[in-house]
Amino acid sequence: xxxxxxxxxxxxxxxxxxxxxxxxxxxxxxxxxxxxxxxxxxxxxxxxxxxxxxxxxxxxxxxxxxxxxxxxxxxxxxxxxxxxxxxxxxxxxxxxxxxxxxxxxxxxxxxxxxxxxxxxxxxxxxxxxxxxxxxxxxxxxxxxxxxxxxxxxxxxxxxxxxxxxxxxxxxxxxxxxxxxxxxxxxxxxxxxxxxxxxxxxxxxxxxxxxxxxxxxxxxxxxxxxxxxxxxxxxxxxxxxxxxxxxxxxxxxxxxxxxxxxxxxxxxxxxxxxxxxxxxxxxxxxxxxxxxxxxxxxxxxxxxxxxxxxxxxxxxxxxxxxxxxxxxxxxxxxxxxxxxxxxxxxxxxxxxxxxxxxxxxx
Amino acid sequence: xxxxxxxxxxxxxxxxxxxxxxxxxxxxxxxxxxxxxxxxxxxxxxxxxxxxxxxxxxxxxxxxxxxxxxxxxxxxxxxxxxxxxxxxxxxxxxxxxxxxxxxxxxxxxxxxxxxxxxxxxxxxxxxxxxxxxxxxxxxxxxxxxxxxxxxxxxxxxxxxxxxxxxxxxxxxxxxxxxxxxxxxxxxxxxxxxxxxxxxxxxxxxxxxxxxxxxxxxxxxxxxxxxxxxxxxxxxxxxxxxxxxxxxxxxxxxxxxxxxxxxxxxxxxxxxxxxxxxxxxxxxxxxxxxxxxxxxxxxxxxxxxxxxxxxxxxxxxxxxxxxxxxxxxxxxxxxxxxxxxxxxxxxxxxxxxxxxxxxxxx
Numbered sequence: 001x002x003x004x005x006x007x008x009x010x011x012x013x014x015x016x017x018x019x020x021x022x023x024x025x026x027x028x029x030x031x032x033x034x035x036x037x038x039x040x041x042x043x044x045x046x047x048x049x050x051x052x053x054x055x056x057x058x059x060x061x062x063x064x065x066x067x068x069x070x071x072x073x074x075x076x077x078x079x080x081x082x083x084x085x086x087x088x089x090x091x092x093x094x095x096x097x098x099x100x101x102x103x104x105x106x107x108x109x110x111x112x113x114x115x116x117x118x119x120x121x122x123x124x125x126x127x128x129x130x131x132x133x134x135x136x137x138x139x140x141x142x143x144x145x146x147x148x149x150x151x152x153x154x155x156x157x158x159x160x161x162x163x164x165x166x167x168x169x170x171x172x173x174x175x176x177x178x179x180x181x182x183x184x185x186x187x188x189x190x191x192x193x194x195x196x197x198x199x200x201x202x203x204x205x206x207x208x209x210x211x212x213x214x215x216x217x218x219x220x221x222x223x224x225x226x227x228x229x230x231x232x233x234x235x236x237x238x239x240x241x242x243x244x245x246x247x248x249x250x251x252x253x254x255x256x257x258x259x260x261x262x263x264x265x266x267x268x269x270x271x272x273x274x275x276x277x278x279x280x281x282x283x284x285x286x287x288x289x290x291x292x293x294x295x296x297x298x299x300x301x302x303x304x305x306x307x308x309x310x311x312x313x314x315x316x317x318x319x320x321x322x323x324x325x326x327x328x329x330x331x332x333x334x335x336x337x338x339x340x341x342x343x344x345x346x347x348x349x350x351x352x353x354x355x356x357x358x359x360x361x
Numbered sequence: 362x363x364x365x366x367x368x369x370x371x372x373x374x375x376x377x378x379x380x381x382x383x384x385x386x387x388x389x390x391x392x393x394x395x396x397x398x399x400x401x402x403x404x405x406x407x408x409x410x411x412x413x414x415x416x417x418x419x420x421x422x423x424x425x426x427x428x429x430x431x432x433x434x435x436x437x438x439x440x441x442x443x444x445x446x447x448x449x450x451x452x453x454x455x456x457x458x459x460x461x462x463x464x465x466x467x468x469x470x471x472x473x474x475x476x477x478x479x480x481x482x483x484x485x486x487x488x489x490x491x492x493x494x495x496x497x498x499x500x501x502x503x504x505x506x507x508x509x510x511x512x513x514x515x516x517x518x519x520x521x522x523x524x525x526x527x528x529x530x531x532x533x534x535x536x537x538x539x540x541x542x543x544x545x546x547x548x549x550x551x552x553x554x555x556x557x558x559x560x561x562x563x564x565x566x567x568x569x570x571x572x573x574x575x576x577x578x579x580x581x582x583x584x585x586x587x588x589x590x591x592x593x594x595x596x597x598x599x600x601x602x603x604x605x606x607x608x609x610x611x612x613x614x615x616x617x618x619x620x621x622x623x624x625x626x627x628x629x630x631x632x633x634x635x636x637x638x639x640x641x642x643x644x645x646x647x648x649x650x651x652x653x654x655x656x657x658x659x660x661x662x663x664x665x666x667x668x669x670x671x672x673x674x675x676x677x678x679x680x681x682x683x684x685x686x687x688x689x690x691x692x693x694x695x696x697x698x699x700x701x702x703x704x705x706x707x708x709x710x711x712x713x714x715x716x717x718x719x720x721x722x
Contacts, residue, residue: 055502062423062445065492069499079499082444084423131426138430138440139500141416 003192004145009098009106010195012359013161013221014305016099018054019360021306022136023047025060025068025080026088026354030123030283031347033275038343043088044071046311046344046351049337051077053309054357059083059090059132081139086114086129087122089349091216092153094356095133095144096194105361106143108193109133110152115211117151119176122210122348140358150189151177155214155353157194160221163256165196170204170213177212198256202246206230206268207238209297216352217299219246222264222330225255230299231265239268266326269317272298275346282346302341302350303327306357310334313341313350364553365506370459370467371556373720374522374582375666377460379415380721382667383497384408386421386429387449387715391484391644392708394636399704404449405432407672407705407712410698412438414670415718420444420451420493442500447475447490448483450710452577453514455717456494456505457555466722467504469554470494471513476572478512480537483571483709501719511550512538516575516714518555521582524617526557531565531574538573559617563607567591567629568599570658577713578660580607583625583691586616591660592626600629627687630678633659636707643707663702663711664688667718671695674702674711 004010025043026032032039047056055077060068062082069080085093092115095107110133114126137144158166171177172186181189187199205213219229229246232239243265250263273293275281281293288294300323303312310331314320320338327336344350365371386404387393393400408417416438421429423443430441446454453476456468471494475487498505519527532538533547542550548560566574580590590607593600604626611624634654636642642654649655661684664673671692675681681699688697705711 062489065496069495079502081442081500082496084443128423134430135426135443139442141440 004098004106004108005192005195007106008100008102009104010100011096011159011161012099013159013224014357015223016161017360018307018357020055020057020358021050021304022090022094022356022358023056023058023354024083024085024088024090024093024132025058025064026347027061027064028087031087033280033282033346039347042340042343043354045339046354047072047078048075049311049339050304050306050309050355051075052337053307053335055079057081059085061085083132083135084128085132086126088347089155089353090132090356091155091353092211093129093132094154095137096154097142097358098195099359099361103361105359106145107133107137109137109144109146110154111147111150112153113151113177115153116174116176120212121176145193147189147193153211153214154356155211155216155349157190158215158220159194159196160224160255162224163195163197165190165194165199166202166219166221166227167199167215168202168205168213168218171211171215174212196256198254200249200253200255202249204242204245206297206299207242208295210348214353217297217302217350219250220301224257225259226262226264228264228266228301228330230268230301232268237268237271264326264330266300267319267322269298269300269315269319272296272315272342272345296345298345299350300327302352304351304355304357305331305334308334310336311351312336312338313344314338315342315345365459365467365469366553366556368467369461369463370465371461372457372520372522373460374520374585375718376584377522378721379668379718381416381418381719382411382665383451383455383717383719384417384419384715385444385446385449385451385454385493386419386425387708388422388425389448392448394641394643394707400708403701403704404715406700407715408433408439409436410672410700411665411667411670411716412436413698414668414696416440418442420446422446444493444496445489446493447487449708450516450714451493451717452516452714453572454490454493455515456498457515458503458719459556460720460722464722466720467506468494468498470498470505470507471515472508472511473514474512474538476514477535477537481573482537506554508550508554514572514575515717516572516577516710518551519576519581520555520557521585521616523585524556524558526551526555526560527563527580527582527588528560528576529563529566529574529579532572532576535573557617559615561610561614561616563610565603565606567658567660568603569656571709575714578658578663578711580611581662585618586620587623587625589625589627589662589691591629591662593629598629598632625687625691627661627684628680630659630661630676630680633657633676633703633706657706659706660711661688663713665712665716665718666692666695669695671697672712673697673699674705675699676703676706
């Protein structure tokens, strides 16, 4: 029973070369409205955007295999494979790929409880999702490190590939994940399974994020020593405080190489709200205690870096253009492509949440 | 709408280098007795035998994925992937792989009707099997040539890789396959999709073969210009006549290069009979009109050549040793490995029927 660290493996940064990106076809009627058709249309746009830079593997249920395969039959660089799932969040149910810098590739198969299990988890059973990472790794004939009993979703961590890991206390210290492990034990697992030397803990993620504050919807690395933080100057937005709280942590942190972090800010779009089931939304979407549709955790930070591309969600929001301009400035060597993100957001996440990159070792 | 022939692709001989062998985990209770446990044990032996020479991909239903994966977790060179199916006959539901001699790889996705559709087919629905070839090819990102409306199973053809194809009239001219196509039209399809120049038609396959006389249970190539024919000298065996009929055709045929064929003979094992459901056999196995268990189409010819290995079924029969000796003489450069074949035979076929080789282009 070795660990990735003991075997020389670590999680590379997202900007490291990738051999493919994994995704899952959306279907679940309590996540995706209108038979998932609007979401499927936008997933196709994301797939095609990524495929310009990196081959894509799209996993589907047996039921959807033909429809998805036919839709993508003319898209070179995209393959469709059968792989059962409970929902489409490959970032969280998929493996975390590792490299060893000597041509080796491996993957972590984290235990999975649908973002909280019986204490706030997002669906009643998740046993099919819990096998996704193993199936992906076996399909690639890639060595698998499982962490039975240790719950983690890929969207709750970001790394710089140089020893620094960014996460949130709200998620990783949440008693609905690993109630018997404290901060130190969890840091130990992160070190052993991602190669991190230094863990930077933001107190929480974006307001209303049903993942319990995944970092990938709030803050990410853009290169070693530089992070990008979601931001609002609207003092009435609950995120106003969360952003400043995070900024304070980031500005006083050093990374694993001893660097002070440069913090860039990426504005939030204007508030976007769920669509109630009664108004055409997904099954079970109900008003909040004031009778209003709940606000969704919309964020431009939920983008994917994939080889020479950066695929970022847009929201048909006036802020879209500003977000694009910031990302183009921050990624001058990449092509930044904005894809429709509103339907994916309605399902509960965005482009980073529905993708999982496989590094090219 | 091109064809493999037009694009320079052809089906290589089984002795050409292989990158992997595809199989499917057996489950179906009307094919495999005792919850398929005895067959699964023997499939594992076949998988491990092949994996000594060639990587294996084992496809399983979602239900069996964990059991099969756990069973093979320590077998390097074997991967287990989820891939729905109606039964375990990868030779027949899987693709026929093609090469172009310039590094290209492609595959034919023949239409499939479970060995006869509504006219003698072996199960009532086969829509899941009909997708197996497409799923395999997509998983490998291999170009797919489909033949919608043209029915063929991989076990009904053998090739020498030099333009000669061996088949049976009993199967390919059976009205339960392609009733609207005559011999010439079928030869045209074989030419276009396998690159064959010369088709050698044996009248029929082995007696009682529920595939309608698949060639791969009766006669095969061992190298260009040489075939191996199942044989019996028991004049009371219905195969006595069939073997001589086939020999007469083979001895008067020339192959695509104009060679006369050398015909080697491989004895049949002593008759092996089905196990009735009432005596522990698979669901629905019933006595024949005389009240006896039907005889099964047991044959040593149903072996797989895979790189430096030849994997042949044994039947705990006195003839096993003689069959092994003949194969070792015919394949002096290969290691001939005998695996238990009786349970696979009870399911309706043997090692060649449950495997499909993928050439290394």
